[in-house]
Amino acid sequence: MGPVSGQVIRKGDQRANPSLPRAGPIEDTVTRPSACVWCGAAAQAPSTRFRADVWKVWECGACGTSYIWPRPTQEQLAPFYRFQTYAAHTYGREDHRSLRNPRRLSQAFAQVEELLGGPGSLLDVGCSVGHYLSEGKERGWRVQGIELDPATVAVARKRSQAPVQVGPGLEVLERSAQFDMILMSHWLEHTLNPRWQFDAAWRHLREGGCLLVRVPNGDSRAARLFGASWTWFYPPVHLTYFGPEAFEVAARQDGRNLLFARAHRGDAQSFPMELGFAAARRLYYLVRGHDLLSPPVRTGVHEGGEHPYRPSLMRLVDVAEDVLPLRAMLGRWEDSELIVLLRQSSSTRAT
């Protein structure tokens, strides 16, 4: 019997059933993406940079973006973001003034305020416990946020006294909602549908408004050198790995005004720390047989338990970096984070 329309055929099936047609490769539509999750191009290949044993990573031949495929479900992802166990929320239990490198919060705002001529309305997508909401309010912005985990939303509301919606992304917004600035800080790589979210942000920007995106730089030196041992390779929490080219391609596709897509250190470790962590992670994998950052992922189910990152360790690293003048010495080597700024203008406004 020939294949039924819509039936999935794997290569193994061909050997098992000699009556199936032999000519040409048979498309595995379950595990092979038909198009890039970011730019929609058809040329997709298994990633040679990120080789993971549980979540498969694919790379786009057109925009260079790497991504987990098949995508997990939102239900599979939710447990990873619980307030008690998710590391980024853990740092958030501290006051935002005592966070690692608080200057970065101020820098991001200052950049946009200069373009807009002052503070306006801000939407922080994936606002975690609300650092940016608090900072924005102090600077005179009207702020609101979106966050996935309800317990984290409760903390964000309490700390920032700002409206925060529970949800996976911009689909929770009112259709008519408009903002002067939309911030996606270390969030786009977590979403199941990054391009839809990126496009939705554009629709919710006021004329002249800015979209500020910060993501791990999947094309950084550390990512290229360390691959699946790189600090920010963290499936399935990080689902998509962007390089600068991804944003250049996306801006070109829709005629959007890309002010810059630039690599810098951002929230990353310094390069020597990246090196040390990658070595430790690789060693852990060799000895224990599973990954340091995501042991529960082996079963596809997150059972809870504390994340191996500890804020006190991060603090120690910061002190060490201040004592040894590593930041200044290694500045030009640092490219682990991408910061991208786009601006809505009448000539580029999407309809």
Ligand SMILES: [Zn+2]
């Ligand atoms: Zn692509």
